[in-house]
Amino acid sequence: MYIKSTTIINPTGLHARPAGAFVKEAAKFKSVITVKNVTAISKFVSAKSISLLMTLGLSKGTVIEISAEGEDEISAVDSLIAFVDGGLGEV
Amino acid sequence: MIQYIPGNISSDIPGIIVLSHGPFAKALVDTASLILGELDNVAVLAIENEDDLDEYQEQLQTMHRIFPKGSIFLVDLYGGTPYNQLVIFAHTKQVDVHALTGMSLNMLIEALSLRSECSGAELIESLEAIVNVGIVNVGKTILLNLKTERIICT
Numbered sequence: 001m002y003i004k005s006t007t008i009i010n011p012t013g014l015h016a017r018p019a020g021a022f023v024k025e026a027a028k029f030k031s032v033i034t035v036k037n038v039t040a041i042s043k044f045v046s047a048k049s050i051s052l053l054m055t056l057g058l059s060k061g062t063v064i065e066i067s068a069e070g071e072d073e074i075s076a077v078d079s080l081i082a083f084v085d086g087g088l089g090e091v
Numbered sequence: 092m093i094q095y096i097p098g099n100i101s102s103d104i105p106g107i108i109v110l111s112h113g114p115f116a117k118a119l120v121d122t123a124s125l126i127l128g129e130l131d132n133v134a135v136l137a138i139e140n141e142d143d144l145d146e147y148q149e150q151l152q153t154m155h156r157i158f159p160k161g162s163i164f165l166v167d168l169y170g171g172t173p174y175n176q177l178v179i180f181a182h183t184k185q186v187d188v189h190a191l192t193g194m195s196l197n198m199l200i201e202a203l204s205l206r207s208e209c210s211g212a213e214l215i216e217s218l219e220a221i222v223n224v225g226i227v228n229v230g231k232t233i234l235l236n237l238k239t240e241r242i243i244c245t
């Protein structure tokens with residue numbers, strides 16, 4: 001398993017469109033990928049489900065943890081962290 | 092009748108065929124594309140007043156034929172005409188049909204996301220398990236929490 005943390009920088013957080021973009025990015029990898037709201041101490045939810053991601057309440061400034069387990073776990077986490085740090089196509 | 096295929100059709104991913112009364116299905120697909128971008132392997136077949144049911148049935152069978160194995164149907168209303176036509180198709184042609192009723196935007200975008208992970212009956216079961224997550228009684232959850240916080244503060 002490979003885990004990394006980062007902070008949401010989007011002004012309006014992870015609403016539908018950035019969540020959709022995140023899920024599409026996650027779908028490129030075979031690993032089981034999960035996301036956790038560290039700030040609110042949530043459970044881990046699947047990074048491949050928009051509904052579950054949106055229950056995490058990921059507003060700007062929220063710290064998240066992305067974990068992956070599988071053959072491409074490192075590239076999956078690194079890619080998603082970079083995607084979040086890049087503003088999910090919004091910033 | 093509204094027939095709408097917004098993107099390409101390929102054999103790589105399960106298709107999602109969206110059935111409804113009126114413009115609902117097309118509007119859902121267009122809205123989902125605002126969230127997820129261009130949508131491939133998606134089709135709409137919506138029935139309108141005065142439509143011929145035999146023609147609708149024929150188009151339903153065509154849609155089923157052009158999409159790969161493991162494709163699913165999302166249907167607006169259990170017991171409605173699109174649902175009934177789908178059941179007639181499954182019975183008369185003796186085909187396995189993977190379908191879920193009570194279609195919503197939440198259900199469609201989940202189907203579009205999860206189809207990279209699974210297909211057919213497994214995709215339907217995953218959707219069934221997850222779509223209720225998006226149904227929240229706001230008054231009993233978020234607003235109640237705000238009220239509770241206010242009481243604590245005063």
